[in-house]
Amino acid sequence: MASTIRPSLSSFRFSGGVSSTPYGVSLSPFNLTRRLIFSHLGSNYGVDKYDIGTGFGHFGIAVEDVAKTVELIKAKGGKVTREPGAVKGGKTVIAFIEDPDGYKFELLERGPTPEPLCQVMLRVGDLDRSINFYEKAFGMELLRTRDNPEYKYTIAMMGYGPEDKSAVLELTYNYGVTDYDKGNGYAQIAIGTDDVYKTAEAVKLFGGKITREPGPLPGINTKITACLDPDGWKTIGPNHEAEDPRVKVLKKEWFEGKDCLDIGCNSGVITIQIAKKFNCKSILGLDIDSGLIEDAFWYLRKFKKTESAGKKQAKDTSVKAVQEGNSSEQSTTALSNEGPNESLSHHSSGERDLSDIVTFRRENFVQSHRPHEKCYDTILCLSVSKWIHLNWGDDGLITSFSKIWKLLHPGGIFILEPQPWESYEKNRKVSETASNNYRSIMFRPEHFQDILLDKIGFRKVEDITSGLSGTRAGFDRPIFAFYK
Incomplete structure (x- = not known):
């Protein structure tokens, strides 16, 4: 029986290149060093059709010549849903195509890049909430926003490096729409981290839901965690070697x-x-x-920003622990004897x-x-x-x-x-x-x-x-x- 493709977007970081991993494609950060990757296509036996839903938007692929790429796609029988041309109000040449399973791809004209599979677009119900989550929980940076009142939407580009050199996450808010049908065709993105346990704590602290507690995968040493963002989009966080x-x-x-x-x-x-x-x-x-x-x-700015976020997270966690400890006389006594903020003040x-x-x-x-x-x-x-x-x-x-x-x-x-x-x-x-x-x-x-x-x-x-x-x-x- 025929099987169809189910995208799974994953992530790991070192400088340059798309990683091909068991988890998918990756975007790339620091302190907890992370990287966003997009590339894994999954196929489930016996399944010949998936529901893409209304929340997943498209993948972005960087090419050196959009027009030539579109001609090649047409020659192969591919479907072009937007002919090549400059974006409205800008100079970047783009086109949109659709694969046989109905997944949409945006072609972006750029010079040679180490990460040609360069973005994924997801629709969200509260843009500020989503930006805050990915900044605080995963250390991403808000690269830019663009509002389009004519078509009633706003986008935010999130990532760990410049758009022309790194894979990015495009979050789209459509005016007045707070919920989407996610279907079953989109699986996840992955954001590699050098500490899955700290990542899981950050996710919980900033509004995400852990769906797989951090720990090693059965039979191998790789540690992993998985979570849902406030809109229910899934992310996995595999460990990876962060340090050069x-x-x-x-x-x-x-x-x-x-x-x-x-x-x-x-x-x-x-x-x-x-x-x-x-x-x-x-x-x-x-x-x-x-x-x-x-x-x-x-x-350097990114390292500093993530480091500051890490210190704030540590402080928030410490304060939370003190508050919880104060609920019992024993904890209160222990904390007063040891000094709850001693390690933090000494560290800084x-x-x-x-x-x-x-x-x-x-x-x-x-x-x-x-x-x-x-x-x-x-x-x-x-x-x-x-x-x-x-x-x-x-x-x-x-x-x-x-x-x-x-x-x-x-x-x-x-x-x-x-x-x-x-x-x-x-x-x-x-x-x-x-x-x-x-x-x-x-x-x-x-x-x-x-x-x-x-x-x-x-x-x-x-x-x-x-x-x-x-x-x-x-x-x-x-x-x-x-x-x-």
Whole structure:
């Protein structure tokens, strides 16, 4: 018997890419690091039709050319419900299509993106209530709202990153409509978290209903929780690895109370994770790409906002516990003896605002003559040496190594993650400059240790790669710590 498809949208976070998981597709956050993913299509044996209902809206798919995509869909016999054209009052080109099971998809014209399955639209009965729930319970950010009085609806875009780079949740409120038929065709979204127990507590605290208590799935180690939002839309929260695996091999003494520099910081996520985990005195992230620096500041604001929400949640939970404890004489006595707010006040007394520790700056480290205001105790260069090498050749690489040595205090640490030569081969055609430099490179990655020790002047090197064994693909390159 034929079976039909039932969408299940799921979520996990690291920087870039749609994850394919047993749970579905994912949107991506922090403190509890989370990510929203959309991608799982489920099929139940013997079921040939589902009721989509009136509450589920559509999926969004980013494509580079909407018109060409629509022509291809038509050629395959697909149904187009809105021809390509700019959105009213805007420039983004969109189109709408419908698959054989009746699910609607919005095609959005964008440049290349790591998350082409980029949004899901759900209708809600109280927009402010929904925004508050996803902000407080899941740490999402309200990216924007748009009201359309002509068609009597308002939308709110929620997510963990800019719309053009991250998957987002589109909440739609139709004037005067407070309830929808949800049918049985839509299953869930998933928001990955690094602590399912704290997530479940947050959901309960801010108006959601837990439908599966947090805990491990039978037979495997993955922990999971599930809940309903105030409108009854289901979310699952599987555990996922939130921390960049490279952070696990770094030593606390290299960063705690130290001034640090991260060269080629990309979107700044690992820079912020290092600052938070190791309590740096300061850390400056540099990148040549102004767009990535904008992303880094966005993520910094996001980390701060989620951290503040986490502190408020902890305070609210503590107050609730005190109030409940006061209902019995025994609890009251215990609390008065121990001091109910001692742990909270102790925890916050020595904390510093992340923006006082972390900052970012656009800079071409190789060619910049801008003087640094200070020397550093630790300098990182993670997965950057290849790009320096391909863009500025051997001279640019040696210049960078020399500048790093001069910027380090005596006894300072230089942490290098060089890409292998095979990676150079794969990227040699990204530009004419890269292609020319690739052909003339004499110093390959296997020579870097000798250059840094014998030519630049570092006194010793430590291979810290072993701690990365078993981590995910793409983060199993060697990492070295050079001591000045």
